[in-house]
Amino acid sequence: MTEAPPLGADKAFNRELSWLAFNTRVLEEAANPAHPLLERLRFLSISGDNLDEFFMTRVAGLKGQQLRGVEELSIDGLTASQQLGPIAAEADALVVAQQAEWLVLREALAENDIEVVAPDALGKDEAEWLRGHFREQILPVLTPQAIDPTHPFPFIPNKAFSLVFLLKRGRRKEPVTELLMIPSTLPRFVELKGGEGHRFIAIEQAIRAHIDQLFPGFEARGSGAFRILRDSDIELDDEAEDLIRYFRSAIQRRRRGRVIRLEFSADTPPELEEMVRTGLSAKDALVNESSGLIGIADLSMLVEVDRPDLKFTPFTPRLPERIAEHDGDIFAAIRAKDFIIHHPYESFEAVVGFLRQAAADPDVVAIKQTLYRAGKQSAIVDALVAAAEAGKTVTAVVEIKARFDEEQNLLWAGRLERAGVQVIYGFVDWKTHAKVSMVIRREGGALRTYCHFGTGNYHPVTARIYTDLSFFTASRRAARDAAKLFNLTTGYVQPKGLELLTLSPRGLRERMLSLIDAEIASAREGRPAAVWAKMNSLTDRLVIAKLYEASEAGVSIDLIVRGVCCLRPGIAGLSSNIRVKSIVGRFLEHSRIFVFANGHRLPNRAARVYISSADWMPRNFDRRVEYLLPLENPTVHAQVLDQVMIANLIDNEQSWSLESDGSYVRSVPGKRHFNLHQYFITNPSLSGRGHSLAGKAVPKLRLTQRGGA
The missing domain is CATH 1.20.58.310 (Polyphosphate kinase N-terminal domain)
Known part of the structure; x- marks a missing residue:
């Protein structure tokens, strides 16, 4: 488009x-x-x-x-x-x-006995330990390189951290320039021994403090540190004859991408800065000089210190009670009724268990699975391999264009193929972003399909820190639509006659626009009209324009957009009925939920409620295979609308309001505090509860009504 x-x-x-x-x-x-x-x-x-x-x-x-x-x-x-x-x-x-x-x-x-210290703050015992540690554990892996006409400037990989030195050598005090790339195998912070508590020194400080060991007989005139960031995007070639070979080559090229940003320590001599920029052919790069810590991301190492008193109180994700009531038989639980799992409050193990049971079940004949991001240690991949080795027909649509996961996904694809899985790599110019799993099982002489639709990835690590929804159903309509989605990705068969799903790249934007149009019509007829939407990003021009039209027609619009939002809310004559909030807290809000009032005040049982794999962005509408699924089961509908969406709307401890000038203002709780993450940690979900929690009421959430909502 x-x-x-x-x-x-x-x-x-x-x-x-x-x-x-x-x-x-x-x-x-x-x-x-x-x-x-x-x-x-x-x-x-x-x-x-x-x-x-x-x-x-x-x-x-x-x-x-x-x-x-x-x-x-x-x-x-x-x-x-x-x-x-x-x-x-x-x-x-x-x-x-x-x-x-x-x-x-x-x-x-x-103040809490975790220190990052400079060399001059070391105690005697610590200094002696560090000197020995440097000599035995650091120095052997360092390779300084002179920069002169016979030693050209070396290639430096993306995100590499390096030191540069101006030195004098020998009695004649000959000037020497040295470059030292710090190996990625060395920890960014070295934990010191010989003192109390947890004391660390940054690796660059440890190296610069021992120049005499690194460059014996040299005199230091100056030194500095720098870090580079390279262009890491992979541009697709529509004429690529072999997508796998192309991506393997492209990953190698990415490592040598153009330098985009250079970060220098503030004490780096100007002549060394110029030498680095020239050597890297980085005259056009953006440059930042810092008197602080270069590479703030590396502080993640210190977070791993064993101090549970300084971290969030751990919690154990719940397993859906309905599965337990069926003695762990997930297929029986799904047959009984559709249900939805809310991650990370409810365990991702239910999703893994769905595929593990399928792999072990002799009545399962086939499995179809999309894989966008699966992580480095994937129980999902293990289950698919086990299923293939058990003789089942297994198809995996592996998206090798998932940014920064291309290499890992190629490795998974190879392993799956070796196990006998039919691996499909999708399209050259589209990404398969939909998160769908199908299990086809023989029951009573006929075939029955069980489906999982997720708003997040099949990734065991992110499932512990991202809020997402996993919907399980044995609906025959959903099964027929899911089969058409897979036929689109595996055989380019255009889906016709979809019964429940709406798919991109053809039809999803149009469906969203028509749903908003229906709310506009309700408003003009004097009926309640409202849109509630939760997503990661909102950038699509056509959707934004339609929301503006809806606002001025009298539709009440509440948007929960965690990240990028290009829409301007609260402007008279344009977006006076639109409110936008962002939630940033313990968990990363990742689920995509879209609600339309359908002629009644929200929340209501007649509202149209959808989950999706897609944000409202051009790439999701035009260049990705995505799904939109209506929630029809009353309990699932109530959980997502009355519980998940209202909790997001009334949260006042982790929320920010987007103002019409582009600024974000943190919510001030007032007398009533509400933290949606804490609420879901401590309260069971409505869907999938089974009978075991029948006597435990879930606190009813209430939203102050606005306009037509």
């Missing part, structure tokens, strides 16, 4: 600046005293990792457009060149804020 024209700055926020605002909210959680200290440090580390990826992908893409002279306009009407300046300024301000927060947290950590 042709991209819609820009909405303009008066009607839309810039996507990249909106993302930086989101990462600022992540950073704000590092300063949130409501969180335990090491969790605050984790938020700081996440903000650093997020910013790295932003430069490697989004900024790299804009830089590429600038260099190629591409004049494509952003949603707010700017060229790539016009965007890069404000982005660099905001990113630099974010880095300054990260460094300031690190100083605060560093002091607070020291």
